[in-house]
Amino acid sequence: MNATTALLRMLVFPGILFAAPAAWFFLWIERKAMAALQQRIGPPFMQPFFDFVKLMGKQVPPREGLGGFLMKLWPVLAVAASAGAVGLLPVIPRSGGFPGDLVLLLSLLELPSMFIIAAGFSSRSLWGELGSSREAILSVSYNVVFLMAIIGIAASQHTFSLQALAQSQGSPLRWLGVLAILICLPAKLHMNPFSVTNAEQEIYAGPMTEYTGHELALWELAHGMEWVAATGLVATLIAPPLANPWMAGALFVVLSVAVVLVLTIVAAATARLTIDDSVRFFWRCALAFAVLGVSSVLLMRIKL
């Protein structure tokens, strides 16, 4: 992958130019599916885009000093990080990539939640602080499971390259890893039952409480791109390798949407857990997957 193709991937496809509409599309799918499960009409197709435009046009109160600067900075960084994560996805086979891009994808996926924590604390709002501390506790817990799953998958295929992972065949350990990732995704995307960070009935919007206008619009966009990147990662891992690039691209989209629907059904079917129940759940999960993962790795070693 040379500099030109890398730049094209970052900026055009599947980078920002593709990622922003995709983010809105995924947000719409989530909202519409949620509405369908609750006997509602749901928002029109363009609604997430309209929301974005409307927020962009709103006035932002002047914020002075370093705190104000940081509050402006975090959403921009969050958009950049999640757009980069989308750009790394191997949507079309043999489109490039480099060894170890899985590790970069993981860190880029992790960054938005770091920025959210930072944003909550720099907003100096009580609700922001509470939300940020919740997000911090939660991300520590689910990331154990998340990283264990990714490392397990990568170790089972002996590669840290997304391209290679997309091309290789599935294995039991890989399916186990995908399951673990799916369990972590609601927490990563602030969905029920782990929507403790932005639990509006308890702490308003949590870290986002003080945000408005274009800054909030950027947060929304970053959130949508996180959707694209996270579901895209799952789609990459479960998609069977296909030679035809069009077929592969279509399959990628279909699988991503399917993941969104699964997450929406889970969110519609559950109430919000409290933060301590969520943490307890993830540590139990971590234990279970650790036992399963280690034993299956051992089994494979014995077989080999």
Add this chain to the structure above:
Amino acid sequence: MTTLETIPSELAVTTSWESKGGSQWLASDALEVRKMAEVMMAHQGRLLTITATQLPEDGGMTLDYHWDLDGTLLTFAFVVENNQVASIFDLCEAADWIEREIHEHYGIEVTGREYEPLLLRAGDKMGVNLHEEED
């Protein structure tokens, strides 16, 4: 004798219950607020509310304590003297908000308890609901 019939004698009152307007009434000069609360709490009565009424033509205030005893509505009628009345909050927790409201709406001093900062409204004007004297 039922509990209802023994209550007047326990309160050392010679008058007996009078049935009026859907309630049993007990009014006597010998009635004491705190004694009433003790007896009613001992019989597992439930304090419903206290009705403060401002009598016309500067006739002062009356306080009616309404209790529930197994579905019977009991009313003890008092005339407020010196604009103050003894608190029953320490005997009956249910009186907390009711006494505070009466203090704030009608300016009656409820003695023997501490007030938390105003329950119902900001400002320090007491007796906001008293009728203004018309000239």
Add this chain to the structure above:
Amino acid sequence: MSYRIPMGPYHPALEEPYKLELVCDGETVQDAKLNIGFNFRGIEQLAETRNFIQIVALMERVCGICSNTHTLSICQAVEQIAEITPPPRALYIRVIMAELERLHSHVLWAGVAGKLIGFKTMFMTCFAVREQIMNVLQTISGNRVNYAMNRVGGVNRDIDDPAMILAMIGELEKDMVKTVIPVFTTSHSALSRCTGVGVLSEEKARSLGVVGPTARASGLPQDLRRAAPYAAYEEMDFNVPVEHSGDVKARLVVRALEILESCSILRQALSKLPAGEIFTGDESEMEIPEGRGFSRVEAPRGEVIYSVTWGEDTDTPSRVHVRTPTYINMPAVRWMVRGARLADTPLIQASIDPCYSCTDR
């Protein structure tokens, strides 16, 4: 870390303005302080300027959810003073309206509880179920919220079509038994938010004098419909559900069982509905004598008491005192939230089904 967290007067979890000041240690609540009065409208004072026809419409505005309770209470209190007995059909219609109101209030509460634990699907389901009841109420009375059914001496409108209500009850019971109750009681995430949360012991409940479902969930079997029957409740056969654990789940269970009991009361009332007049007396010639009247009604949230004094030779009352259930239940929240998690406080304060427009009057 010790926080002082203001919850309200504007907060997404509270439908009405009031302020709960929480002293928190991390995510654990140490103590709470309550401030009310943001909604004060001076209805008790305003009532002193209204005649016996107008006061019914005024008192209806004390509360949006249990508006029928307040008109029923004021009418009963005035009937006490004027010594009027409404005809039997009117008493039955009052029971039917009161129970329909209890149904819609309890279903609404279940929806709000669902929303507060982040269970939006439950919220939507409950409100969809409630819509059936609202439609029936609208068909009977001409309005969804303020029914204007009661008048001194009877009711304003007749029930022409009991079959429609019976059909709705059947649907509602099916929805409750097959959908709402099983989902609430089998959903692991919902149960984990309700069980053992916001406990109010029987002893504390007795000393605080709490009323309604809050008291019944703490093991106090008090229900005015049973203890001091009004309207036609004496002729109804029903159970008073009582739970003993005193937590949010108990309050949920009590309300769920009450919904089913209300359905049964409605069936009885509709099948026994006597024929005849729906009101007595001609309002244009009615005069209210001097006197004092009380009325107690078991509202969906608990006991409402009205104390009405009518002056001599006047067409307006000289004093109307209203004590609403939330007024006596709300101080209990302070004891419920102590030691609870911050995330549970919205649910705990909602578990008594608070109504601040009633409380502030």
Add this chain to the structure above:
Amino acid sequence: MNILRLLLNNFLGGSITTRFPNRPPADKGFRGLVRYDPQICTGCGVCAYRCSSRGISFRSSRTAYTWAYDPGQCTYCGRCVDGCEAHAITQEAAPPPLYYKRDELNLAHTTQRPLPPPKKKPEAAPATGEAK
């Protein structure tokens, strides 16, 4: 698994909400805007006496009376309709329309009192005549 069945039923059942301008039809007994028929009105003023929210005002003199209605104050309780013995007041069976200007829907109607027929109240007739 009850919840999944509920979700499936919801999904298959379709939506029960409607988009904004659509409204569910009102029942025929719905209590909407108050309508007034001056032809039937006898000018007794009971409606104003019964109105709790002071939405109806009634001013009367010897020669004319004015009935005025302010929907902004009306609570649609229907007490005026119940009390009108001549049935001059009715209620529309539809929710009130949206309006954007204050007092846009206000109504006021002044009726000249008819000269009383001389045979019924002979002593009142000269009085009215003098006023004119």
